[in-house]
Amino acid sequence: MNRSVIISSVLHAVFIFLTAMSLPFLTKKPIDLPPIVSIELIQITDKTNIPFAPKAQKIIEEVKKKEKKLVSEQAPPKKVKKIKPDSVPMPDDLVKNEKELKEDKQNPEVVDNEVKQVSEFEKDELFDPNNIAALIDKSKEEMAETTKKNDKVTQDQKRNVENAGLSLSEEDALKAQIFGCWSIPLGLPYNENLLVRIKLQLKRDGTVAKSEIIDHARMNKPGQGFYKVLAESALRAVKLCQPLRVPTTGYERWKELQLNFDAREMLEG
Amino acid sequence: MRIFVKIIIFLILIPSKSFGLIEVDITRGNLDPLPIAVSPLSIDENSRQNFEKILKKKNIGEEISKIIEVNLKTSGLFNPLNKDAFLQAPDIANLKPRFEDWNLIKAQALITGKVSYTDEKLRVEFRLWDVLAGKEMVALAFTTVPTNWRRVGHIITDKVYQRLTGEKGYFDTRIIYVAEEGPKTKRIKKLAIMDQDGANNKFLTLGNELVLTPRFNPTSQMVTYLSYFRNLPRVYLLDIETGTQEVVGDFPGMTFAPRFSPDGKKIIMSFAKDGNSEIYTMDLENRIVEKITNHPSIDTSPSFSPDGKFICFNSDRSGYQQIYVMKSDGSSVKRISFGKGLYGTPVWSPRGDLIAFTKLHKGKFYIGVMRTDGSGERLLTENFYQEAPSWSPNGRVLIFYRETKTDDKGEGFSAKLWSIDLTGYNERMVKTPTDASDPSWSSLLSN
Numbered sequence: 001m002n003r004s005v006i007i008s009s010v011l012h013a014v015f016i017f018l019t020a021m022s023l024p025f026l027t028k029k030p031i032d033l034p035p036i037v038s039i040e041l042i043q044i045t046d047k048t049n050i051p052f053a054p055k056a057q058k059i060i061e062e063v064k065k066k067e068k069k070l071v072s073e074q075a076p077p078k079k080v081k082k083i084k085p086d087s088v089p090m091p092d093d094l095v096k097n098e099k100e101l102k103e104d105k106q107n108p109e110v111v112d113n114e115v116k117q118v119s120e121f122e123k124d125e126l127f128d129p130n131n132i133a134a135l136i137d138k139s140k141e142e143m144a145e146t147t148k149k150n151d152k153v154t155q156d157q158k159r160n161v162e163n164a165g166l167s168l169s170e171e172d173a174l175k176a177q178i179f180g181c182w183s184i185p186l187g188l189p190y191n192e193n194l195l196v197r198i199k200l201q202l203k204r205d206g207t208v209a210k211s212e213i214i215d216h217a218r219m220n221k222p223g224q225g226f227y228k229v230l231a232e233s234a235l236r237a238v239k240l241c242q243p244l245r246v247p248t249t250g251y252e253r254w255k256e257l258q259l260n261f262d263a264r265e266m267l268e269g
Numbered sequence: 270m271r272i273f274v275k276i277i278i279f280l281i282l283i284p285s286k287s288f289g290l291i292e293v294d295i296t297r298g299n300l301d302p303l304p305i306a307v308s309p310l311s312i313d314e315n316s317r318q319n320f321e322k323i324l325k326k327k328n329i330g331e332e333i334s335k336i337i338e339v340n341l342k343t344s345g346l347f348n349p350l351n352k353d354a355f356l357q358a359p360d361i362a363n364l365k366p367r368f369e370d371w372n373l374i375k376a377q378a379l380i381t382g383k384v385s386y387t388d389e390k391l392r393v394e395f396r397l398w399d400v401l402a403g404k405e406m407v408a409l410a411f412t413t414v415p416t417n418w419r420r421v422g423h424i425i426t427d428k429v430y431q432r433l434t435g436e437k438g439y440f441d442t443r444i445i446y447v448a449e450e451g452p453k454t455k456r457i458k459k460l461a462i463m464d465q466d467g468a469n470n471k472f473l474t475l476g477n478e479l480v481l482t483p484r485f486n487p488t489s490q491m492v493t494y495l496s497y498f499r500n501l502p503r504v505y506l507l508d509i510e511t512g513t514q515e516v517v518g519d520f521p522g523m524t525f526a527p528r529f530s531p532d533g534k535k536i537i538m539s540f541a542k543d544g545n546s547e548i549y550t551m552d553l554e555n556r557i558v559e560k561i562t563n564h565p566s567i568d569t570s571p572s573f574s575p576d577g578k579f580i581c582f583n584s585d586r587s588g589y590q591q592i593y594v595m596k597s598d599g600s601s602v603k604r605i606s607f608g609k610g611l612y613g614t615p616v617w618s619p620r621g622d623l624i625a626f627t628k629l630h631k632g633k634f635y636i637g638v639m640r641t642d643g644s645g646e647r648l649l650t651e652n653f654y655q656e657a658p659s660w661s662p663n664g665r666v667l668i669f670y671r672e673t674k675t676d677d678k679g680e681g682f683s684a685k686l687w688s689i690d691l692t693g694y695n696e697r698m699v700k701t702p703t704d705a706s707d708p709s710w711s712s713l714l715s716n
Contacts, residue, residue, distance in 0.1 A: 171293055174293055178293075178298075179295070179299065181299075182295065183377065184300060185435050186434060187430075187435045187663075225435055226435045228435075229432070229433065229435035232399065234295075235401075236401045237298070239401040239402065253291065254291055257291050257293065258290055259293050259295055260294045261295045262296050264296075266297060
């Protein structure tokens with residue numbers, strides 16, 4: 001009896017000793033871990049889609065206005081890529097759009113308007129009701145900044161990226177591909193405003209599921225031979241080029257594309 | 270049932286995610302010649318034997334397709350693909366092309382056709398296909414006498430050219446020119462005519478008299494030219510179809526460069542008298558001559574605009590030879606050339622948008638074009654000596670002549686016809702049996 005008690009006691013003592021030796025907090029000081037810093041992961045594109053801080057937004061708007069003035073005084077601004085807020089254009093809108101496009105290339109003032117529209121559009125995107133407080137009360141600016149970090153703001157950013165269309169590099173890659181495929185019919189008159197707009201429905205791999213000439217009726221009208229030739233050459237280019245060099249992500253963004261074929265620059269030499 | 274309706278309403282009202290339609294502007298393309306496959310026109314054995322007897326050609330279908338191929342290649346806008354790469358036989362391709370096969374060899378367009386001997390006539394069917402779209406673009410048939418087989422090739426090329434480029438072709442046309450032979454100091458000059466590809470060359474005069482500046486009537490196969498009879502210049506009219514020739518009139522002093530008005534009813538030319546040269550028109554019906562310019566300087570080389578409302582000409586009224594434009598009645602004279610050098614032989618494009626000219630600057634001759642207001646001057650080609658541009662009927666190509674230098678022994682001189690595209694590319698020598706100068710391009714023989 002005594003013997004078993006002694007053995008048990010010795011074993012307990014050994015166990016306690018080993019346990020005590022293996023617990024480092026008993027001998028060492030705890031490690032000083034750095035504080036956790038939260039970061040946001042943002043998709044980087046060539047166009048800036050990040051909402052500006054309220055202060056910076058004001059400054060940027062002012063700079064933009066100045067730049068716009070300068071551009072309109074010196075030369076007609078470069079055409080800005082148009083992003084339609086509505087997904088499916090109505091026939092009336094198409095006619096309007098066509099007029100706008102025609103004017104766009106001849107009248108610099110209209111182009112100026114378009115630039116304004118784009119900046120207004122950016123304003124809408126950047127507008128955040130949560131920032132109103134910060135605008136009214138400077139002391140609440142910090143709070144507004146903090147609220148940006150929650151889920152709501154992240155979703156807004158995602159929407160910005162998705163709605164922004166193709167980035168410059170993505171657009172350039174697509175353009176470069178189609179430039180190579182499009183054999184321009186050299187007999188077309190350079191002094192006529194011929195613009196062929198083709199709406200494409202794309203598959204995920206960039207192949208064309210459906211292509212449609214927006215002004216299809218014009219092809220069969222008498223006296224529109226040049227338009228027909230241009231439209232056919234544009235369709236050939238699209239078919240020859242597929243699969244198109246589209247981004248690997250964001251299919252919903254580019255599953256519908258509109259290509260505007262205009263050969264005037266090339267024909268004019 | 271209620272639940273079912275609610276579910277449907279709920280599904281309808283679920284806000285769907287919408288994205289803006291992305292637009293991409295394509296403003297550039299390639300100017301490479303369009304790859305086109307010209308499948309030899311198929312022919313049945315019986316027809317082949319008949320045509321071999323009549324035309325001494327083993328396979329007339331292949332011959333016609335060769336003409337189409339050469340025409341398309343010389344235009345500079347098409348790249349006819351090597352026939353060795355064709356996977357489909359001509360007779361099957363004519364029935365239904367297997368587009369995958371033609372796509373495989375990178376053809377974007379395909380020409381197929383069939384030749385047959387019907388009622389002692391040549392019947393040619395042809396089809397133009399869009400290989401990428403897999404659809405027919407043009408389908409036509411021609412029936413003619415067998416000897417017209419070359420023209421059939423040209424007409425088919427015109428149709429293909431028009432369908433694929435948007436403008437009329439210029440292949441079923443002729444060129445009239447001055448054929449030259451002999452040493453430079455003792456040249457024999459004859460009037461000659463040929464197809465635009467150099468085939469069917471014929472001499473129209475014997476060379477006894479000096480002939481100059483033949484010009485086609487834009488509306489018919491009539492030619493006007495200047496010939497010296499007993500050292501007196503005469504303006505002649507020659508009907509190419511019938512061969513009949515008539516003298517329009519004897520004119521005092523020197524007469525230069527007669528040219529038709531766009532409707533073919535008038536001739537415009539310049540007369541030189543007492544050291545002064547003025548521009549006149551002559552009505553071919555009543556032979557009434559009207560003076561258009563009245564200026565102490567030299568006014569020459571007149572050419573009507575295609576609508577007949579304006580005339581371009583060259584004049585030294587500013588001190589140097591420059592190009593001017595005026596209304597057809599001689600009013601509103603306006604100088605349009607302001608570049609360095611001397612400008613001459615202005616010719617209004619059949620499209621009406623450009624004026625071709627010869628320019629002499631620092632001892633070099635240039636052929637160039639400018640807009641009708643003088644803007645956008647472009648020099649297309651430069652050489653030791655070249656002049657007299659003439660437009661193809663579609664205003665796409667210019668033909669002119671170029672002379673080479675003689676060496677110290679007085680040898681090595683030659684004069685040849687050359688053509689160049691409006692873009693300044695595709696410069697080619699047009700083959701002629703003799704030396705040649707002063708070319709003039711006809712309108713399309715078939716419209």
